[in-house]
Amino acid sequence: MTQIKKKINLRSDVMNQSTGQSWVYSDIVKDHFFNPRNLLLENPRTGEYDAVGEVGSPACGDVMKMWLKIDKPSDKIKDLKWRTFGCGSAIAATSMFSLMVTEGDGLKINQAIKIKPQDIMKRLGGLPERKIHCSVLADKAFRKAINNYFRDSGQPDRIIVESGRIIDKRLNITDKDIEEAVLEGARDLAGVQKKLKAGVGDKEAIPELEQLIRFYAEKYYGKE
Numbered sequence: 001m002t003q004i005k006k007k008i009n010l011r012s013d014v015m016n017q018s019t020g021q022s023w024v025y026s027d028i029v030k031d032h033f034f035n036p037r038n039l040l041l042e043n044p045r046t047g048e049y050d051a052v053g054e055v056g057s058p059a060c061g062d063v064m065k066m067w068l069k070i071d072k073p074s075d076k077i078k079d080l081k082w083r084t085f086g087c088g089s090a091i092a093a094t095s096m097f098s099l100m101v102t103e104g105d106g107l108k109i110n111q112a113i114k115i116k117p118q119d120i121m122k123r124l125g126g127l128p129e130r131k132i133h134c135s136v137l138a139d140k141a142f143r144k145a146i147n148n149y150f151r152d153s154g155q156p157d158r159i160i161v162e163s164g165r166i167i168d169k170r171l172n173i174t175d176k177d178i179e180e181a182v183l184e185g186a187r188d189l190a191g192v193q194k195k196l197k198a199g200v201g202d203k204e205a206i207p208e209l210e211q212l213i214r215f216y217a218e219k220y221y222g223k224e
């Protein structure tokens with residue numbers, strides 16, 4: 001057993017010293033981490049970009065900022081730059097996302113917002129399960145920037161509204177809270193209750209809660 005563990009640890013790129021948990025990164029992830037594409041280190045000049053979006057991750061407290069250049073007549077994304085105080089996986093995922101969105105002549109906004117964290121992970125050759133929420137950071141910053149663009153360019157009817165629906169009425173827990181809990185690693189009712197106490201005082205919420213946990217677990221981690 002110790003020998004097996006040793007072998008696994010020899011293959012791993014990262015190991016948590018206290019839990020002994022380890023994981024491996026694909027060569028593509030490492031490439032994007034060490035050579036991030038479209039990273040913006042200096043603050044841009046005022047007006048240089050058409051939109052900016054900034055988000056933080058409730059899962060780890062990391063921050064992502066994104067700048068976009070958009071060609072209004074064609075609705076295409078001509079440039080995407082970003083900066084993060086996030087981990088290696090967030091850097092690699094956002095770097096890959098920036099390429100996907102600006103590929104060819106640039107994607108149209110409607111195509112770009114369809115890119116899912118799973119699409120980014122596929123292009124990266126996978127991400128360790130505990131790092132999936134890092135790829136969501138790029139997606140969220142992008143949506144925020146796009147909404148700011150819609151607002152500032154006189155297209156308020158195109159703003160993407162992601163309203164939370166209340167699932168647990170006693171604690172006002174929404175479907176978005178449940179999604180975040182799953183992204184933070186909760187995979188079943190017990191895991192979500194440990195984080196949120198969801199359904200503890202509102203038993204009627206439990207069937208819908210379980211359904212949502214299954215939905216988000218499948219969305220981010222695939223079918224078991």
Ligand code: FES
Nearest residue numbers: 060086087090134
């Ligand atoms: S972005 Fe926070 S751990 Fe990856």
